[in-house]
């Protein structure tokens with residue numbers, strides 16, 4: 001039956017996908033490169049142990065240490081430590097060893113790999129070849145790669161959006177090597193490309209990408225945190241780094257369904273589709289046995305990621321049918337972001353090798369869970385101590401409380417920009433829905449920590465001397481990780497034992513942006529806290545006492561951001577409003593925060609974004625949002641007109657014929673026939689009317705003043721889209737199966753486990 005309905009589509013696409021699959025045969029785990037490696041290692045051990053191929057496609061600092069002349073390596077380290085430029089000689093030396101390594105691994109091209117503001121990543125490939133001349137003017141080819149090519153590329157990238165920052169006569173953007181992230185070789189089919197992680201900047205150094213602001217935020221956070229920690233007594237701290245472990249959720253579906261759904265392949269989400277009678281109500285998918293087809297995919301994915309040096313650790317089914325998650329062991333933030341982008345890229349690429357498609361959209365299917373990217377974030381000092389880990393000594397615990405209160409203050413003061421940082425057209429369908437963190441930023445701490453903070457705030461933990469603090473339990477803070485049991489799934493920003501988990505981030509997002517804003521918020525808070533602490537230290541109290549005074553002040557200030565209740569509830573929405581927390585239900589509302597310089601001032605003050613950059617982000621992200629909305633409307637209208645209405649017309653004709661049969665029966669069925677017909681006619685008229693309305697509204701969208709756009713889009717576009725979808729979905733459940741041309745939810749999401 002199903003087969004019948006899809007025959008045409010499947011036939012149309014099977015050729016394409018067969019060829020597709022042939023050209024992308026799944027990697028054999030004993031692929032030549034590993035055998036080669038095994039041989040290189042002595043060749044006797046089984047090449048299948050992860051430790052043997054982990055990182056074979058990455059060129060890290062360890063490789064540099066091993067292969068660079070001592071002088072050059074020292075110069076590189078100095079540049080990295082002090083955030084300074086690398087000398088020309090060192091760049092030349094690095095270019096030589098990186099090229100040798102890449103060419104040996106089979107790479108033919110190199111590219112500066114960067115993160116423009118619109119998409120996720122961009123690359124422009126150049127071949128390693130360089131033409132040489134003998135002095136008899138004969139030419140020959142060698143593999144060439146220079147220090148200049150390593151350090152800077154000049155992509156012809158004038159069509160990347162700059163939001164007005166580049167005028168056309170200086171439209172060029174430059175990519176520049178980011179030495180703090182490893183080089184890697186991207187393998188795709190038979191091609192291998194050396195990728196140079198890069199920033200993308202304009203002629204005057206203005207950022208045109210996501211990596212530049214992230215790197216600045218890491219730097220500024222480090223400076224602000226060090227100054228603060230020194231006041232706490234950590235006098236020898238030189239650097240504070242941020243860590244990220246990004247849990248990536250995604251859907252997998254069979255590519256035949258994907259190819260038969262224009263909405264999925266053009267917009268990433270289904271714009272139509274009646275709910276499947278069986279959805280996630282049995283909760284049998286979450287952590288269930290992973291279907292073998294998916295397991296094979298995961299093994300292949302992990303193999304690719306391990307070769308790139310990405311430490312993926314966990315894989316499991318997620319809540320919705322056909323939804324899964326992959327999570328790495330946390331790493332340095334900048335590297336972790338690059339690795340997350342590579343993971344998303346690999347998810348998509350490897351899925352196609354298995355005849356599957358990976359959907360990274362935040363809400364590919366209505367009515368079942370959407371996908372997020374939980375960003376686990378923390379900070380560490382140069383001894384590798386996690387600053388959000390309650391420690392074994394009283395000092396570590398005071399530091400923990402101090403840093404925690406700084407983060408709380410930062411999140412409270414900049415909840416508006418944090419909300420903005422996760423806004424996207426896709427995430428609009430996820431945030432606030434009943435399975436995802438709400439669009440209001442709040443912090444969940446857990447009852448144990450709440451109690452400790454309450455005690456600190458009420459001064460119960462501090463009577464007279466630092467010693468008593470210890471007696472009163474602060475030294476026993478390490479037990480917080482046991483508080484896992486009362487985790488609050490509804491919180492967009494939760495403390496989970498020794499790190500914060502920013503759950504509102506969307507699955508398809510570049511995590512760079514929310515992490516940059518979070519760093520900026522915390523850096524700003526460190527600066528403020530330093531001032532507060534300095535004044536307390538001037539008075540005649542012991543240092544720990546002064547620190548606790550500061551902690552108390554910050555906690556009292558940021559109290560409204562702490563919320564332990566149900567983030568999905570309507571009461572919370574009301575309460576949040578009373579608490580004065582910023583509320584921005586949709587992307588366009590969140591974007592308005594950027595127009596308010598009081599809200600964005602801290603970004604400029606911490607030198608993480610300039611006012612020009614903020615303005616350009618506003619333009620670029622508003623445009624990007626409107627473009628995706630427009631695309632969705634156009635795709636929906638096309639599907640309705642070319643797929644749904646023709647079905648309805650056929651149904652009307654069939655109904656008419658049926659009525660003439662009923663008429664001959666003269667038994668009352670005829671009135672039922674007329675009733676059904678009237679329902680269909682009503683659908684027909686309503687659908688036609690909504691199609692017309694949406695078309696008109698779409699043409700108005702560019703004439704609406706920006707402040708009114710959010711309301712316009714919600715009432716004149718989103719709401720009629722939902723209404724139109726409602727009729728189409730009801731029609732889907734009435735239409736003869738053989739007439740309905742669009743794969744149904746149940747077929748798409750429930751058949752994978754058994755395939």
Ligand code: ADP
Nearest residue numbers: 243244245246327328329330376377378496499
């Ligand atoms: P949970 O069960 O709370 O989600 P996990 O230990 O599974 O905790 O961690 C989830 C993610 O958080 C993983 O990617 C993990 O590496 C990461 N993580 C753990 N500690 C830190 C940290 N200090 N900083 C950043 N991420 C961390």
Ligand code: MG
Nearest residue numbers: 247374501503
């Ligand atoms: Mg999680």
